[in-house]
Amino acid sequence: MHRNSNRGVQWARQLLRFGWLALIIAGFFFYLFNRELFTRETIAALLLQYRQQVWLVYFGICILRGLLLLPSTPFLLAGMLLFKDTPLLLFLVFLLTVFIVSTFIYYAAGYLKGSFFSGKNTAARLERIKEQLNGKRGFWLxxxxxxxxxxxxxxxxxxAGLLRLRFWQFILPLLLGEAIICGIYIYNGVLLLP
Structure with a gap:
């Protein structure tokens, strides 16, 4: 009975692993062959179709973007175009989506146990990366x-999830770095946008 339960868990991990990988690959190729859809103007125009629920739609699209590992900058720029009158709210909503997606990826990597990476050389490299991230310079890295x-x-x-770093050890510097870069983008956007 225990052996069957282990097989079920392994099968579920394999399904999740390949399903997520398939979504990421599909998202990558969609992005690669439809780059014109990922401009700030196009994303903003899409969001404007949902005026009543624009914040909710923006939030959902930013979460989906993260799960498909698409670049975040066009989505932040679209938000700056749309929400230029509420830059602080845009900053908070965007950082919340970064937190949610980062948390998901962190725990998914731990659940999947890094099976995308195998081999002696990879294990040694991962161990060196873990030492660096767990060391005194990890926060700054x-x-x-x-x-x-x-x-x-x-x-x-x-x-971080694969290497089993403590959650707060990884999420705090990540959010701080994202907050700085997003703050710079949004602040400059407010100054530059009419």
Whole structure:
């Protein structure tokens, strides 16, 4: 009986693993071949179709974006275009979506137990990364990763979950880095947008 239950859990993990991977690959190719749909103007126009529920739709789209590992910058820029009169609310809503997606990826990576990575060389590299992230510089490495534009923050979330870092040890510098970069984008957007 116990052996069948283990097989069921392993099967569920495999299904989740490949299902999520298939969604990410599909999202990547959709993004790659439809880049014109991912401009701030196009995203803002889509959101404006739902004027009554625009915040809820924006929140949902930003969550979906994160689960598909799509770049966040066009979605933040669209939010800046749409919500230029409420920059603080945009900042808080966007950071909440970052928190939710990062938490999901962190726990999903722990649940999946990193089976996308296997082999002796990979295990040794992961151990070195874990030492770096658990060390004194770990806070600054995660903060720098999250702060740097054009780096996929979702990757550090996956690594933290895979390497079993303590949740708060990873999420606090991640949110701080994201808050700084989003704050810079939003503040400059308020100054630059008419």
């Amino acid at each position: 995660i903060l720098g990763w999250a702060f740097t534009p054009f780096t996929p923050t979702d990757l550090v979330c996956y690594a």
